């Protein structure tokens with residue numbers, strides 16, 4: 246994996262993952278919202294061994310720019326071996342309940358915009374009959390919970406889409422990786438009290454890097470979230486609805 250596109254390349258989890266690709270001399274193309282942060286991340290990755298780092302500031306909700314973004318990445322790196330989608334926002338669920346506009350924007354950022362990128366990436370790698378597409382969903386997508394069901398609905402949609410894309414691309418040899426982190430200590434969760442279940446972005450990044458290299462299907466990171474979500478998914482409504490999850 247020598248030519249890697251990372252959409253949301255300035256996110257904490259993406260930065261930690263990009264460093265692992267940089268350490269093996271990969272070339273990277275990063276996108277995110279703010280150009281000055283992308284520049285800082287790119288400079289850091291070059292020091293860490295990346296052969297080349299190019300970047301483009303683009304709002305993921307600007308769907309009309311998706312095609313041109315992928316073309317820019319393809320041209321800058323001379324083709325792509327892999328792509329990772331790692332941007333996102335964590336909406337205030339109670340605020341979403343009060344505003345359709347906010348609900349729609351959050352669903353677009355965390356769901357619809359990824360479907361747009363994934364459609365284009367699927368077609369791109371299908372033509373090449375090789376490559377790896379990875380995207381960060383969340384354990385929140387496994388079951389709607391009162392605390393974050395707008396975010397969960399978007400992440401769940403992404404996970405279902407990735408499953409279908411993996412099924413579709415199987416015959417082309419293209420790997421599609423669904424990443425489902427639990428709680429990760431990043432700027433996104435800065436306001437949350439941390440505890441035993443929390444992981445550092447570097448640990449999550451190692452799992453993402455390994456899964457992309459091995460072309461795994463679905464990963465829970467850290468692994469114990471697989472068991473936690475198995476229980477949460479299977480709790481009967483009569484018990485689940487009484488919890489504060």
Ligand SMILES: NC(=O)c1ccc[n+]([C@@H]2O[C@H](COP(=O)([O-])OP(=O)(O)OC[C@H]3O[C@@H](n4cnc5c(N)ncnc54)[C@H](OP(=O)(O)O)[C@@H]3O)[C@@H](O)[C@H]2O)c1
Nearest residue numbers: 255256257258278304305332333381383426428429431433
């Ligand atoms: N942290 C967790 O506990 C956790 C758990 C499960 C899944 N995840 C997922 O992991 C991924 C990475 O999150 P993180 O925790 O590393 O968060 P992070 O460090 O806060 O990064 C999120 C990134 O997304 C960018 N972004 C936000 N809206 C965007 C838009 N419309 N277009 C383009 N970029 C946009 C942000 O840019 P600005 O900073 O400029 O706004 C930021 O660089 C996300 O998909 C998140 O949902 C995180």
